Amino acid sequence: MSDVLVVADHRRGELRDVSYELLTAGRELADALGGDLHAAVISGDVERFADELNRSGVDHCYALADGEEFDHNVYQAGVERLLAHTGADAVVMPNSVNGLDYAPAVAESHDLPLVTDAIDIAYDDGLVVTREMYGSKVETTVAVEGDRFALTIREGEWPAADGTGDAEVETLEFEPPESGARVKGFEEVGGGDVDISEAEVLVSVGRGIEEEENLELVETLADALGATLSSSRPIVDNGWLPKNRQVGQSGKVVTPEVYIAVGISGAVQHVAGMKGAETIVAINTDPNAPIFDIADYGIVGDLFDVVPELIEEFQ
Numbered sequence: 001m002s003d004v005l006v007v008a009d010h011r012r013g014e015l016r017d018v019s020y021e022l023l024t025a026g027r028e029l030a031d032a033l034g035g036d037l038h039a040a041v042i043s044g045d046v047e048r049f050a051d052e053l054n055r056s057g058v059d060h061c062y063a064l065a066d067g068e069e070f071d072h073n074v075y076q077a078g079v080e081r082l083l084a085h086t087g088a089d090a091v092v093m094p095n096s097v098n099g100l101d102y103a104p105a106v107a108e109s110h111d112l113p114l115v116t117d118a119i120d121i122a123y124d125d126g127l128v129v130t131r132e133m134y135g136s137k138v139e140t141t142v143a144v145e146g147d148r149f150a151l152t153i154r155e156g157e158w159p160a161a162d163g164t165g166d167a168e169v170e171t172l173e174f175e176p177p178e179s180g181a182r183v184k185g186f187e188e189v190g191g192g193d194v195d196i197s198e199a200e201v202l203v204s205v206g207r208g209i210e211e212e213e214n215l216e217l218v219e220t221l222a223d224a225l226g227a228t229l230s231s232s233r234p235i236v237d238n239g240w241l242p243k244n245r246q247v248g249q250s251g252k253v254v255t256p257e258v259y260i261a262v263g264i265s266g267a268v269q270h271v272a273g274m275k276g277a278e279t280i281v282a283i284n285t286d287p288n289a290p291i292f293d294i295a296d297y298g299i300v301g302d303l304f305d306v307v308p309e310l311i312e313e314f315q
């Protein structure tokens with residue numbers, strides 16, 4: 001019997017969706033291991049976050065390091081404090097920029113085997129984790145020996161836990177460690193404060209747009225739909241949109257309700273970032289473009305004809 005600890009992720013004053021997905025994965029593991037599920041928030045507005053995190057399936061909920069910014073040392077020490085307090089043997093963290101910062105340090109200091117970027121888990125006499133390799137071209141399974149492990153999960157792969165929980169929120173005493181480096185603040189990189197991973201509707205543009213000045217066309221479509229503009233990698237590589245708009249393996253993982261791919265072929269590295277969208281619409285001149293393999297609705301046609309018609313319709 002082993003307990004499981006999950007560590008929530010938050011950014012700019014909001015819990016990120018992956019926090020609730022972590023609860024689902026954590027509950028699955030806790031049931032398999034016959035233990036309790038402990039959910040924790042470290043840093044930021046911890047009491048509000050802990051209340052939001054307290055969803056059904058959570059047995060114990062913790063808050064610590066109130067008001068701190070994200071900081072490697074605070075998180076490493078915070079998770080160590082939580083592992084000592086809860087007695088959990090398994091810790092599940094987000095495979096986010098923050099999670100990947102502290103997860104290896106936690107695994108190392110607790111001598112836990114670490115498996116990153118899980119897209120699925122199974123438990124049968126031991127944990128078996130599914131991961132993708134070689135730019136999502138192959139799936140591999142990793143068997144973990146014993147019931148002690150650290151795991152990071154990919155965003156958008158588990159359903160979010162819902163339903164209000166009735167765990168009591170416990171605020172833990174915590175002294176941030178002495179450190180030579182402290183995070184003093186947070187500044188957005190160029191591209192503004194757009195977080196495409198939080199958008200409900202994305203209009204995503206690819207190389208089919210041909211020229212930078214043609215971007216205005218898809219921007220107008222995004223505006224007509226109240227959607228956010230994202231793109232494939234070549235658009236970012238050309239410097240036409242900032243990096244925070246890129247969807248895919250080396251960009252962001254997005255799970256919007258609607259994803260409209262305009263002039264995007266559907267390369268595996270792009271699909272890795274958007275296949276979790278609820279409804280996928282693709283506009284492409286090539287009927288054999290791989291994007292149509294995963295699209296719910298496909299329009300085989302020239303985007304310069306199709307998009308103006310859609311704009312007219314939606315406006």
Ligand code: FAD
Nearest residue numbers: 206207208232233248249250251263264265270284285303
């Ligand atoms: P293309 O593949 O060139 O496709 C353009 C599409 O537009 C074609 O299907 C074409 O039929 C269609 N088209 C052309 N004209 C029109 C028109 N007038 N109307 C309608 N359709 C038209 N890519 C990402 O997107 N995100 C990533 O994170 C990412 N990471 C990568 C990481 C690595 C390690 C590597 C090696 C590659 C990565 N890539 C990534 C690049 C990826 O392999 C593809 O090259 C890229 O996704 C292709 O972008 P695209 O679909 O816009 O362009």
